[in-house]
Amino acid sequence: FDGTVEIISIAREAGERTKIAVKSNDPNIDPVGTCVGPRGSRVQNVVNELGGENIDIVQYEEDPSDYIANALNPAEVIAVQFEDEDDERKAFVIV
Structure with missing residues (x-):
């Protein structure tokens, strides 16, 4: 909500897999862990909405x-x- 973690890009093959590249503007915040959530709780909501599609959240690097x-x-x-x-x-x- 405050811009600490940014989505840099998204690539998707509908029904198959989505890759989301994220970065953190705070070196103390893990952007991948923040998006995935405790035990996958945050990303699981999106997976469920997409009918079980695989979602990979990866750390963006320059x-x-x-x-x-x-x-x-x-x-x-x-x-x-x-x-x-x-x-x-x-x-x-x-x-």
Whole structure:
């Protein structure tokens, strides 16, 4: 309510999975834990409204490699390599 935790982006495949990237403006606040709630209580309300759709809440990072690793958790990301072509940037992830 006070802007301490921000939703940075949301990606969704309806009926399948939603990924929500969050960050905290207070270093003492865990943005993922705050959104999930005690024993998943906050996120479970949203899951129920979406008919059981999987929801992943990931911590946003300014560094693209760290952000990608967070988004792919629990997979262990060994490396992220980037390739720039024209107006596109591709990421290759080694797990």
